[in-house]
Amino acid sequence: MTLLRHTTADVKERSGLTINPAKTCQPIGAMYAALGVRNCLPHSHGSQGCCAYHRSTLTRHYKEPVMAATSSFTEGSSVFGGQSNLLQAIENIFTIYKPDIIAVHTTCLSETIGDDIPQIIAKAKEEGKIPAGKFVIHVNTPSYVGSHVVGFSGMVKSLVDYFAVATDDKRRTINIIPGWVEPSDMREIRRLTAALGVETIIFPDTSDVLDAPQTGQRQFYPDGGTPVESLRKAGDSLSTIALGLSASGAAARALDAKCKVPCDILELPIGLRATDRFIDALRRAARVHVPEALNRERGRLVDVMSDMHQYFYNKRVALWGDPDQLVALSEFLIDLDMRPVYVVTGTPGREFEARMARVLAGKISEAKVRQGSCADMFLMHQWIKEQPVDLLIGNTYGKYIARDENIPFVRHGFPIMDRVGHSYFPTVGYQGGLRLLEKILDAVLAHKDRESSEESFELVM
Amino acid sequence: MTTDNSRPDPAKTNDLLVEAYPPKLAKKRAGQMVVNRKTPDGVVPEIKANIRTTPGIISQRGCCYAGCKGVVLGPTRDIVNITHGPIGCGFYSWLTRRNQTRPESPEDANFMTYCFSTDMQDENIVFGGEKKLRAAIQEAYDLFHPKAIAVFATCPVGLIGDDIHNVTREMKEKLGINVFAFSCEGYKGVSQSAGHHIANNQLFKHVIGRDDTVGPGKFRVNLLGEYNIGGDAFLLEDLFERCGITLVATFSGNSTIGKFENAHTADLNCVMCHRSINYVADMIEKKFGIPWFKVNFIGAEASAKSLRKIAAYFQDEELAARVEKTIAEELAAVKKVQDEIRPRCEGKTAMLFVGGSRAHHYQELFTEIGMKTIAAGYEFAHRDDYEGRRVLPTIKVDADSRNIEELVVEPDPVKYQPRLTWEELSARGLPHNDYEGMMPEMDEGALVIDDISEHEMERLLELHKPAVFCAGIKEKYGIQKHGIPCKQLHSYDYGGPYAGFQGAVNFYREIDRMVHARVWALMTPPWQTVSKPLLNAEWVRA
Ligand code: SF4
Numbered sequence A: 001m002t003l004l005r006h007t008t009a010d011v012k013e014r015s016g017l018t019i020n021p022a023k024t025c026q027p028i029g030a031m032y033a034a035l036g037v038r039n040c041l042p043h044s045h046g047s048q049g050c051c052a053y054h055r056s057t058l059t060r061h062y063k064e065p066v067m068a069a070t071s072s073f074t075e076g077s078s079v080f081g082g083q084s085n086l087l088q089a090i091e092n093i094f095t096i097y098k099p100d101i102i103a104v105h106t107t108c109l110s111e112t113i114g115d116d117i118p119q120i121i122a123k124a125k126e127e128g129k130i131p132a133g134k135f136v137i138h139v140n141t142p143s144y145v146g147s148h149v150v151g152f153s154g155m156v157k158s159l160v161d162y163f164a165v166a167t168d169d170k171r172r173t174i175n176i177i178p179g180w181v182e183p184s185d186m187r188e189i190r191r192l193t194a195a196l197g198v199e200t201i202i203f204p205d206t207s208d209v210l211d212a213p214q215t216g217q218r219q220f221y222p223d224g225g226t227p228v229e230s231l232r233k234a235g236d237s238l239s240t241i242a243l244g245l246s247a248s249g250a251a252a253r254a255l256d257a258k259c260k261v262p263c264d265i266l267e268l269p270i271g272l273r274a275t276d277r278f279i280d281a282l283r284r285a286a287r288v289h290v291p292e293a294l295n296r297e298r299g300r301l302v303d304v305m306s307d308m309h310q311y312f313y314n315k316r317v318a319l320w321g322d323p324d325q326l327v328a329l330s331e332f333l334i335d336l337d338m339r340p341v342y343v344v345t346g347t348p349g350r351e352f353e354a355r356m357a358r359v360l361a362g363k364i365s366e367a368k369v370r371q372g373s374c375a376d377m378f379l380m381h382q383w384i385k386e387q388p389v390d391l392l393i394g395n396t397y398g399k400y401i402a403r404d405e406n407i408p409f410v411r412h413g414f415p416i417m418d419r420v421g422h423s424y425f426p427t428v429g430y431q432g433g434l435r436l437l438e439k440i441l442d443a444v445l446a447h448k449d450r451e452s453s454e455e456s457f458e459l460v461m
Numbered sequence B: 001m002t003t004d005n006s007r008p009d010p011a012k013t014n015d016l017l018v019e020a021y022p023p024k025l026a027k028k029r030a031g032q033m034v035v036n037r038k039t040p041d042g043v044v045p046e047i048k049a050n051i052r053t054t055p056g057i058i059s060q061r062g063c064c065y066a067g068c069k070g071v072v073l074g075p076t077r078d079i080v081n082i083t084h085g086p087i088g089c090g091f092y093s094w095l096t097r098r099n100q101t102r103p104e105s106p107e108d109a110n111f112m113t114y115c116f117s118t119d120m121q122d123e124n125i126v127f128g129g130e131k132k133l134r135a136a137i138q139e140a141y142d143l144f145h146p147k148a149i150a151v152f153a154t155c156p157v158g159l160i161g162d163d164i165h166n167v168t169r170e171m172k173e174k175l176g177i178n179v180f181a182f183s184c185e186g187y188k189g190v191s192q193s194a195g196h197h198i199a200n201n202q203l204f205k206h207v208i209g210r211d212d213t214v215g216p217g218k219f220r221v222n223l224l225g226e227y228n229i230g231g232d233a234f235l236l237e238d239l240f241e242r243c244g245i246t247l248v249a250t251f252s253g254n255s256t257i258g259k260f261e262n263a264h265t266a267d268l269n270c271v272m273c274h275r276s277i278n279y280v281a282d283m284i285e286k287k288f289g290i291p292w293f294k295v296n297f298i299g300a301e302a303s304a305k306s307l308r309k310i311a312a313y314f315q316d317e318e319l320a321a322r323v324e325k326t327i328a329e330e331l332a333a334v335k336k337v338q339d340e341i342r343p344r345c346e347g348k349t350a351m352l353f354v355g356g357s358r359a360h361h362y363q364e365l366f367t368e369i370g371m372k373t374i375a376a377g378y379e380f381a382h383r384d385d386y387e388g389r390r391v392l393p394t395i396k397v398d399a400d401s402r403n404i405e406e407l408v409v410e411p412d413p414v415k416y417q418p419r420l421t422w423e424e425l426s427a428r429g430l431p432h433n434d435y436e437g438m439m440p441e442m443d444e445g446a447l448v449i450d451d452i453s454e455h456e457m458e459r460l461l462e463l464h465k466p467a468v469f470c471a472g473i474k475e476k477y478g479i480q481k482h483g484i485p486c487k488q489l490h491s492y493d494y495g496g497p498y499a500g501f502q503g504a505v506n507f508y509r510e511i512d513r514m515v516h517a518r519v520w521a522l523m524t525p526p527w528q529t530v531s532k533p534l535l536n537a538e539w540v541r542a
């Protein structure tokens, strides 16, 4: 029996129906970004269901408490607007949950109604509902535009809009906008910059928030997250390195426009060459030397790439997820002489195709790349039915295809709801590259072990 | 072990829970928190429930759409359920509720692994989404040729005025299959509860009663409000079969639309989760004359009692004998495990805050291993789920729920066929359309809190340090960070099944595992646990 029994190779163009989406809605991204700010409580301005869904999904991915409040719209508020809900929420939150910052994002309901959030925040201030030294910030996240990645990008940009200031006190720090990556990745980026001896401001930073230790004493706001003070000072940094155009580009450009901090927008440092470019950019920006330890780290990654080449060579890979991840992963796969043949993201945007074209650059002529509406996992599965692949890379939902088609599967991206590890072990940097290789090899070789005949069962690989 | 003496006075606890609130909110919450008391005739204090959550409160609650699409319709495998709205709502309700299903053959339809959405875009919000919805239904039909297509509205749909019922009516005519819609926009009502009601209404209007074929079986029942989380319904199907009871339809675990269409040919409706499905039970009774009563298959004793109720209803000696035989076999096995686990768990305390029936049902299981429920409450229940249906006439419908349609149901001129009168039911010692609620079954002095907030939960944990806390995914890891295990009672933490007798055994073992896990004693590094003088002494020795 098959799990996705109604999927056939017969591809029909669709204009109305999305099936098994490769994206979700904006607010969840805004919520995730806001969790990377110290003592910040995300707030969902809409009916409480959205907030419940976003918290549940993030919790399933991180296995950590994900706190966020909601304006709990009723039918009345959807007729008269949500101003009084938000005012009441702000007052209650500061009294009960005592954050330093409330990070408001909208939902399709409040967007359709047209609530004017800055005006409501101004009113809250006027009415004394925002205690001294505390902040309410916002981002508009209409779910009928873009995707969760856009919501993330929007909230990160809001951090710049609300907090960054240029003063005369210029610093030698480099801002790093890590993009939508895991807490483990943010921690790894911090480790790499420290290894280079670069002083950085990283925002947002969900490490120590969504991978908080178990001590038996709960801290409602864990110790992690970028402090407001650092967000302010980002305006005085030497420059910004933004990782991932889709998730981090907007904030980097806003910071440039607002505080004249020049930016370098790179792909996520997933894989060898993207990490090289990141390290190189850091080196140049901060005028430091790359320590030998990092060269050796790089060497270890190249070593495994060359030693294990036979297992990667010419393997056809289908991947789905978010643009920044897909572009970086594809480049890495090609460097391994693998073939990313199907690449799908629900996140709309032409620039994704351009970026993918640059990476594929005639090397994988058979590649099919799709973005936007109806670019979904159903379509990708149909392509697989047409012509199979050797490996799947994507979020948890891939397990249904993996099982039906008996294809090795590496979990990467969001959400991963059925495994742990992503919070603790990075996939960025050279170390992250090694982990990816390990995961790919594990998946491919376990499959080989399971499927090979008795006489061809190998002891040594 | 936590003993009663070390816990603060329940009456004072409530004040402590709301101490940090602004006065107005504290006052409102006070109405939703009571200390349980019982008069000799089973009357309990009034609790406010099914009222809106105050903005800014971190609540457990979800929305109307979740209750409708997620809870009630989600477990049915052969309907193509299209979420009409932006992508999020459909994405989040995609396979996340663990409703298991078992298609009868490899050819049988099963769409539960799929997520269908119209993924509304900017232009659909501005110019309306009906055209896109129509296209989506057509495309679903062309690709899958399902028996039925259902459409679920999310928040913006109502606001922009898409007439989804008109679109589905048109498409039903055009395609010749059942196509129907649910106006379950997330802002309706105050919780998932509104969605349950809307789901019940539409199932009743568009599905139930369409197929009059009377299948085999002498004792034909429906099981209502059992959603087959973790395979609960599979265990119950098996149990019923062994007793000789024919299950016509389950609403809606492991179900098909065909079963719903045929449900009115059963002779009894057994209601598990009262909150989510009582409307269907009531409407079926009014239209077709099938009585219902409450059953509970969570807990071994409760399961035995429920089976006996069914046997009593049918007044058949053979059935009664088979039921007794099955109970005896099962209880013997259950007893063995109880005897093993009870001494280890006896006297430990539990708190349950979840859903609309489980906070009640699962107390049974704790009692069976000697554990004590010291606080409980629902996420989206109404007063009748707390105090019993006797209070129904006194419940005032407020502005937030007023727009949820109450269907007026008349006996069907042809198909109405009263099974048993009220008198006959009481002659058999059976209640009529009754649910006594959670509070009459709880201890005096236990805390009952409706729609508990994250803050209140935190305070409860600090004040009472229960041995185990039952809640949902959003609460789970915050609770565990206190060093207290949390059992999820929506998803069962990907364990279960917990229904029936075998399920009870699974649950005892699960709780035993959780409260005795060695990890709870390993939170503190040794260098932080060693008391000072000892540390010095060791240091001196070194
Ligand atoms: S799509 Fe809209 S209504 Fe649905 S969860 Fe996202 S914000 Fe909420």
Ligand code: SF4
Binding pocket: B071, B227, B273, B275, B276, B354, B355, B356, B357, B358, B490
């Ligand atoms: S109480 Fe639980 S089982 Fe019942 S409808 Fe609710 S979520 Fe479902």
